[in-house]
Amino acid sequence: DGKLYWGREGGIGRCNPDGTGAELFQLWELTSPPEMAIGLAYNPDDNKLYITNDKYDYSGGVYRINMDGTGLEEIVSGTDGAAIAVDWEHDRIYYCDYLKGVCMNTYDGGNESVIDAGYVDAVIWGLVVDMYAGKIYYTDKYDDKILQANLDGTGRVDYVTGVDAYAMAWYAEDMTGIVSQVEMAAMQVYPNPAHEQILFSGLNDCDKITIVNSMGQVVYTLDPEGQENMNLSTEELGRGLFYVSFVSGDQQVTRKLIIE
Numbered sequence: 001d002g003k004l005y006w007g008r009e010g011g012i013g014r015c016n017p018d019g020t021g022a023e024l025f026q027l028w029e030l031t032s033p034p035e036m037a038i039g040l041a042y043n044p045d046d047n048k049l050y051i052t053n054d055k056y057d058y059s060g061g062v063y064r065i066n067m068d069g070t071g072l073e074e075i076v077s078g079t080d081g082a083a084i085a086v087d088w089e090h091d092r093i094y095y096c097d098y099l100k101g102v103c104m105n106t107y108d109g110g111n112e113s114v115i116d117a118g119y120v121d122a123v124i125w126g127l128v129v130d131m132y133a134g135k136i137y138y139t140d141k142y143d144d145k146i147l148q149a150n151l152d153g154t155g156r157v158d159y160v161t162g163v164d165a166y167a168m169a170w171y172a173e174d175m176t177g178i179v180s181q182v183e184m185a186a187m188q189v190y191p192n193p194a195h196e197q198i199l200f201s202g203l204n205d206c207d208k209i210t211i212v213n214s215m216g217q218v219v220y221t222l223d224p225e226g227q228e229n230m231n232l233s234t235e236e237l238g239r240g241l242f243y244v245s246f247v248s249g250d251q252q253v254t255r256k257l258i259i260e
Contacts, residue, residue, distance in 0.1 A: 002016070002017060002186075003015065003016065003017075003025075004016070004017060004019075005025060005040055005042075005049065006040070007036070007037030007038055007039065007040050007051070008036075008037060009030065009035065009036055010027065010028050010029070010030050010035065010036075011024055011025070011026040011027045011028045011037065012024070012025045012026040012037045012040070012049070012051070013025060025069060026065065026069065026072070030058075032059075033053060033058065033059035033060075033061055033074070034051065034053040034058075034059070034061060034063050034072075034074070035053065035054075035057075035058035035059065036053050036054040036057070036058050037051045037052075037053070038052050038053065038054045038081060038082055039051065039052035039081055039082055039083050039084040039095065039096075040084070041084045041085050041086045041093070042086070043064075043086045043088055043093075043107065044088055044185040045086075045088045045091065045107070046064075046107060047066070047067055047185045048064045048065060048066055048067065048071075049064065049065050049066075049067060050062065050063070050064045050084055050086060050093055051063040051064065051065065051084070052079065052081025052082060052083070052084045052095055052096075053079070053081055054080065054081065054082070055078065055079070055080035055081070055098070055099070056080065056098075059078070060077070060078045060079050060080045060081065061074050061076060061077050061078060061079050061081070062074070062075050062076035062079050062081055062084070062093075062095060062105075062109060063075065064107075068190075074109075075105075075107075075108055075109025075110075076095075076105065076109040076112060079095065079097045079099075079100075079103075080097055080098035080099050081095050081096065081097060081098075082095075082096045082098065082123050082124055082125055082127075083095065083096045083124050083125055083126055083127035083138065083139075083167075084096075084127065085127045085128050085129045085136070086129070087129045087131045087151065088131070089131035089132065090131060090151065091106065091107060092104055092105065092106065092107075092151075093105050093106075093107060093109075094127055094129055094136060095127070096119070096123070096124035096127055096138065097114075098120070098121065098122070098123055099120065100114050100117065100120060101114050101115075101116045101117040101118060101119045101120050102114070102115050102116035102119055102124065102127070102136075102138060102153065103115065104151075104152070104153070115149070115152055115153025116149065116153045116156060118156075119138075119140070122140065122141075122142060123141070124138045124139055124140070125139055125141065125165075125166040125167055126138060126139035126146075126165060126166055126167045126168030127139075127168070128168050128169065128170035129151070129170070130170060131151075134150060134151050135148055135149070135150065135151070136148070136149050136150075136151060136153075137159060137168060137170070138168075139165035139166060139167075139168060140165070141164065141165065141166060144161065144162055144163055144164055144165070145158050145159070145160060145161045145162070145163065145165070146158075146159045146160040146163060146165050146168070147159055185253070186201075186202030187200075187201070187202045187203060187206055187246040187248075187253055187255075188200070188201050188202055188255065189201075189244045189255050189257050192255075192256075192257055192258060193258040193259065193260045194234055194257065194258070194259050194260070195234065195259070195260055196233070196234055197231055197232070197233060197234065198231065198232045198233075198234060198257070198259075199229060199230070199231055200222070200224075200229065200230045200231075200232070200244075200246075201228070201229045202228070203224040203227055203228055203229065203230060203246075204226075204228055205248045206224045206246050206247065206248055207223075207224075207247050207248055207249065208221060208222070208223060208224075208246075208247045209221065209222040209223075209224065209230075209244065209245070209246055209247070210244075210245045210247065211237065211242050211243070211244050211245075211257075212242065212243045212244075212245065213237075213240060213241070213242055213243075214240060214241040214242070219237060219242070220232070220236060220237060234259045237259055238259070239259050239260060240258075240259060241256070241257075241258055242256075242257045242258075242259065243255070243256060243257070244256075244257050
């Protein structure tokens, strides 16, 4: 959504790309979970932000939240988390648990497996996934190295040694799939619920917008024609529940819309 996000004690902050407009995206009480956003990762598959909570002073856990700030949910309880990364090519999340090691899980947190139990009692601050090459990388601050392993944790090797490494970032030469999914995730409809006007945004790569009512009937279509944003009066649709589908090539993303 064109914002920079960061974790902090008691919530998540965000600002505009130019550094202006700094604000609290989420404000949490330090007396109830989640208290700390120590690791953040965006998932374009479900348009959610994934969060690790530190158990050193707090309750721990892995959480996720919608990018409109709603739907905060705990998907793994009690995890003493640090770094976290998303592999949207294989529908997985990876995170470091100080008590367990390096963990792999599904998006809903229901299928956790520890893929490197050798890193118990070691805080891994950097963790990235090269989902196209099938490799994960994570930092070992105490032994001054970066490790590489297969996506299932096998084949672990010392990838870079003699470095005092903390956070990491990853870049692939072929970013086509990533850009496509991120652009689809940017296609939004708001306000929601809507009353008088509907705004469609992030349409740079959108070929068509289709609006379907709760009966499954197509009630409206729009052609963005290269526009980034479009408006539509709610009088064209009436009240009720609708599903707005953004189509880009052979990809499609659907948003739920309520008009009151």
